[in-house]
Amino acid sequence: MSGISLSVDVQDGAKPLVSELISRLTNRTGLHQAIGMRARTLTREHLISLAGTRHASAARLGATPSGHWAQAAEKSTYAADSGAATVTVTQPGIGRAFHDVDIYPSGGAKALTIPLIAQAYNLRAASVWESEGLFVVRTKNSGKAVAVKRLADGSLQPWYLLVPHVHQKQDRSLLPSNEEYTDAAKQGARDYVDYLLTRS
Numbered sequence: 001m002s003g004i005s006l007s008v009d010v011q012d013g014a015k016p017l018v019s020e021l022i023s024r025l026t027n028r029t030g031l032h033q034a035i036g037m038r039a040r041t042l043t044r045e046h047l048i049s050l051a052g053t054r055h056a057s058a059a060r061l062g063a064t065p066s067g068h069w070a071q072a073a074e075k076s077t078y079a080a081d082s083g084a085a086t087v088t089v090t091q092p093g094i095g096r097a098f099h100d101v102d103i104y105p106s107g108g109a110k111a112l113t114i115p116l117i118a119q120a121y122n123l124r125a126a127s128v129w130e131s132e133g134l135f136v137v138r139t140k141n142s143g144k145a146v147a148v149k150r151l152a153d154g155s156l157q158p159w160y161l162l163v164p165h166v167h168q169k170q171d172r173s174l175l176p177s178n179e180e181y182t183d184a185a186k187q188g189a190r191d192y193v194d195y196l197l198t199r200s
Contacts, residue, residue, distance in 0.1 A: 035188030036078035036085030
């Protein structure tokens with residue numbers, strides 16, 4: 001992520017400060033650490049801001065948001081060495097920032113469960129299937145499979161839509177823009193130079 005190159009011609013008799021700076025930039029690990037810190041901070045702040053706005057599903061159902069992107073902020077880390085600084089976000093779905101995502105059932109499940117009411121939101125269907133007495137019906141018009149609960153009056157309350165997979169289109173706005181990362185890298189480089197100057 002560095003993107004910084006330095007070419008300095010030091011003549012005989014150059015100030016010791018310049019020589020000291022050049023010697024410290026020979027190994028760029030410190031520079032990349034400063035860049036990585038800035039890039040991780042940018043990533044975390046972006047995801048926290050995103051968490052405050054990306055809860056349309058919860059709002060539509062009148063449910064409490066899951067905090068999915070706030071969790072992603074907490075799972076953002078960075079690593080740095082002499083070659084680069086790398087920010088890593090270990091959160092399901094973050095790959096959508098760079099490509100479309102297809103989600104399929106896992107763990108032996110035959111379908112994904114999409115919540116249809118607030119009570120179902122943030123709950124795995126398997127965890128409430130028996131306790132809520134859910135069972136599957138197919139809609140007459142579309143033939144879609146729906147997990148429902150029979151209420152005391154005999155009516156059916158839909159809990160989950162059952163689907164074989166979900167396709168989500170790329171959403172680059174899930175992470176800061178390339179320009180924002182470039183600005184963070186520049187600020188990190190300034191931080192590192194400032195740090196070197198205070199130590200000289």
